[in-house]
Amino acid sequence: MPTSLVPQTTDFTLDVLGRYVCNGLDEALASTDTAAHADARPFDLIVLGGGSFGAVLASHLFFNDTSRAHRILVLEAGPFALPEHTQNLPPQLNPGEVWGVPWNSDSPQMWNQRFPGLAFCPGGRSLFWGGWSPYFIDSELAGWPKAVRDDLTAGGYLDTAAEQIGTAQTNDFVYGPLHDALKKRLYDGLRTRPTGTPTALVGNRGTPMTASQPKAQLLRELDAPLAVQSASPRPGFFPFNKFNGIQLLIRAARLAQAEAEQSAVGGSAERDVKKRLMLVDRAKVIRLERQGGRITRVVTNQGTVDVPASGHVFLALGTVESTRLALAALPNQHGLIGRNLMAHLRSNVTIRLPRASLGTALAGIKELAVSALFVKGVHTHTDGSPGHFHLQITASGVGALGTDSEAELFKKIPDIDTLDRFRDLTDEWLVVTLRGIGEMTGDRTSPDPLNRIALDHLGPQGPYDYGQPRALVRLEADDPADPVRRNMALWDALDRATDEVALLLANGGPIQYLGRGGWQDIPPATEARRDILSSTHHESGTLWMGEDPASSVTDIWGRLHESDNLHAVGPSTLPTIGSPNPMLSGVALTRRTADHVVPPPQPSAPEDGFRPLFDGTDRTFNLWRSVGGGTFALVDGAIVSQPGGGELGLLYYTRQNFSDFVLRLQLRTSTVADNSGVFVRFRDPKRRVPDRNDPTRLIPYNNQHWVAVDTGFEIQIDETASPDGQDQHRTGAVYGIPIPVGQAYQRPAPLVPGQWTDYEIEVRGNTYTVRLNGTQTSLFTNTDTWRGRAATADPASGFLGLQAHTGMVAFRNIRIKEL
Known part of the structure; x- marks a missing residue:
């Protein structure tokens, strides 16, 4: 059954939260279909598990990706259940229905049959966690790789994790x-x-x-290190109460939806294509398929998700289930996966x-x-x-x-x-x-340690759970070895x-x-x-990190040694558990892995005298505003025009208007038929325009894109020179200025779809010079005193913008030098 597009009604509730936060797997897969949507992209960051650490990972990847180069898919086995920590709710409301134990035990000890198991819902165990989160001391990290210890302590990852979960400040509410x-x-x-x-x-x-x-x-x-932030982190922000992962997922999912609504033209399907993060609940991961060192497919009870060549898969299901998937998917050449189980x-x-x-x-x-x-x-x-x-x-x-x-x-x-x-x-x-x-x-050396996780190939009923063996857990205290x-x-x-x-x-x-x-x-x-x-939910250690593949399961970043693109996050990667609740160490290591896989982009410095107007990040993208038809999206560090609706669109820089300048940028077309342009020296589109013949009369525009057309000049991008094939409508020309009477024009080399081209527009006084890849294409002198006015001559003029016309033309590395 296809996922309902609107919130569904049960006997008691209208599922607004679930519908607004989650997607069905059918919606997620449809958003990657390039046959239906030319701009569709695969999910290249696939997080298995939307619980405590999957939520931290997915949200941190999302916010790290300021160039919007990636798409994140979170697969959670349970349904959306709670939007908040249970301790923030009346004490009688504590849903036991979400808990389950998807593994078996071969231990004679009765407690091995009484695991609390997993909380099957977005947010997972973090919704039920009691809140104590002590710090590590040096001796507790002695057995960890030095690079990891340094990052956690001197590098500040433990401090940042403490800030996120609310233990960085004294609990002055006690x-x-x-x-x-x-x-x-x-x-x-x-x-x-x-x-x-x-x-x-x-x-x-x-x-x-x-x-x-x-x-x-x-x-x-x-004082008790309780995971409750008791003071506001900054003026205007409320303090956290109990930390939980679901709030992180809700925020990221809603921001992803807001971005998509601003960037897409069309209905829900087109918006889904633009969503950078999707949370799919009720999607139990059954197995991982591998070719060589790469995980190539994730198989769930709802369907399969292909992993692209550049994709990464993250095990964030909890220690036991993450270990099960690793054991089933990888050769386990050294027999280490599943050892070192600790609680x-x-x-x-x-x-x-x-x-x-x-x-x-x-x-x-x-x-x-x-x-x-x-x-x-x-x-x-x-x-x-x-x-x-x-x-x-x-x-x-x-x-x-x-x-x-x-x-x-x-x-x-x-x-x-x-x-x-x-x-x-x-x-x-x-x-x-x-x-x-x-x-x-934990015991890392015994071939069959007392405390370990294995695969239950010999269960009394044969394979479990969609034909796959369950994990087989043994956890005992007194180890005679x-x-x-x-x-x-x-x-x-x-x-x-x-x-x-x-x-x-x-x-x-x-x-x-x-x-x-x-x-x-x-x-x-x-x-x-x-x-x-x-009795606690602190299983850890079975995918411990280290530098030597012969003595550890994952590398110092959490990538499994036997895979090129499979990573583990959370307590499963701990070499030793120490006494602290693994929430602090798990959050710290999860954020560290995210920073390694998707580091925040470092924009290159522009040439001397130039400064960036758009550097590929959402920080500078947010300095531009869209008016008119169509829209514009930030995709992989580029502004991509999104035509649609039968109306032309404009994205203009709002922070400043200009007089004389050199504007440099790169552009890329997707097909030969693409059409766009760069507008310079036009009036503020949000203000009415004085009539050319009667300046006291102000003209409103229904489509404010046309303010740029009428009051500025467009430097054209169009290999077909539509509508008439004349060079005054061709790439590198000042649009609509006759040739050779109005502008001196030389055809540039044709644009190659999919290839970036350098574009330069120099404006000095009334002289406009256009260059493509360093070669001059147009020289034009403006004699019209009403349009193309400098900011010094008219404070309402001098704006710069990009056009959405035909096709998905991309722009990046936009910088300017004022003359």
Whole structure:
């Protein structure tokens, strides 16, 4: 069934958002059909997965491509479900329907059968992510390629990623007497810890609390790195609430649509041809087809997408599904794909303290509100290697029966009725939850490591999912192949640190622990505090990056070593996971890959004395305005005329008008029959034109293109010299000026369709000189005092413009030197 052109109505909703953001695959493929549209282009950047990192990648590619040289196709398996993070919505609205587990497990451990799986919808897991995003410290990046480490740290990619997800600034929305009291108590306790312990407890940036930095800086390192931008990034901008990828996709998709509407002539099909980004949902990627080192086709449940010779394909489906596709598509010569599977070790301890134990700091305060604090841990293993973890500490004042310290931090909608209820509370207890997150160590060397992803060729029901084998996942903590038993040793250190910090917060006062039977006086047992390994969405590492193809799966940019055009983004490329949520590292590496594949163009400097009017980017393209019929599009660094509607069109430079100048540009025709021109020294098309015979009478124009025709001069582009074949209508002539009486004209070499030609127009006083490829074609002296006036003689005149007439004539590298 073809995709509906209008929003569809269900029993409850009108699907405006889905229709305005997404396309059907039929629409996407039709937009590449050159038989139906001569200017159709293929999608050369194909992003598989529209979740957390696919959204970051697609939007960054889109905004990097300021010359509009590429088309981006995002294929997402799930339907458009939510336009916003679930924590920004009422807590009862948390759609479990989007979650699914498209893989199997061959592990005897029960948790391998209880993966949360993937969120099948645009935005993916980022719509459900809780928001903690700590920073990396140097030792967590020690096993990474040096070039990548340098880019992430000194190169600023981690800082930029933190800014994008909203953790670059202090979370000043968490404040108040409770927060201040707990932070001071934690700071004082960490400073007085005995030295020489194998586990260091430090701030978010790795600074020991005994360091010589100012106290204020150390206290800031204890603030929670929540992915919520609490201050506006610039005047006039609202701050972000919870970061999520769907907002990036919505913005890029709507900007792509707006560009298309401005650039295309015709209906929805013609606009689709001009769309640089399309998001296709409900498009499950089944397999990739390969010829040699290139991925040549993407096969989905809706149809196939051919990858052009210059195209790139990006695995952004999540670690497990990206690994499945890589295993199925590539030779895996070294057997590395799927090894090094890592997740996070997690423990949770909840304590409560009587409010009286916090002393006079909270005297007179009825409602204790919230606090969110953070401590990073570095444990030294018996072989001297470090292991990393962190503690996420949330605290809230509650009544006698309260047990949830995060309720006020994450789950409130700030309506006035809720605020009124909080004013009436009298908190009796302070409930604190300490959530520990520790890194796993992956195994890259064993031929069949304990933690790995493989293909399930031998499933009990044969091949799965459209005839293809599912991924087969095994994830366990205690790896007997590791003589140090790093995973379990780190988990034990994490739990000891949790208990220590709990006592620091109690400061020698009474403390109770939440156990399975209620509140108790001793810490919970190991099995009662530890989460199953698959309880988070942090699978990573199986397509890790490195410099040597024999010891890594992807290169330092995320391209798989065994492919020329297949890339991976997100946590799958991490060499080591560290303790931070992989959102920060995944976003940083994804943006870095985008910058490598589609670097922002660097326009060449014009000749001495010249300055650019159009340098191939949308920044300078936006300085031009279209009037009349047809339109103009920025395509691959060139302005391309788009005739249509039976009316001629004009694109003119709005920033300035000119008097004497040398104008240089390049032009390209698509066929011999193309017709266009360059207009010079015409009046402002947006203003009425004085009558030639009665200057007090102002003439309005229905088609403002004709203002340029009547009040300026057109330097012609037309190999057929229509309508009559006379040279005064031919390329390189001043249009309509008789030859040889009005202008001296010499025919240039014929324009070659598809080939760029240098065009130069020099205007000095009333003398016009035209040159093609350095050869003079016309010399003309204007004797008409009413048209072709310089800006110095008439402030409303002296404008420059391009014509949309017949065919798709392209212009680029437009620069000027004023004389």
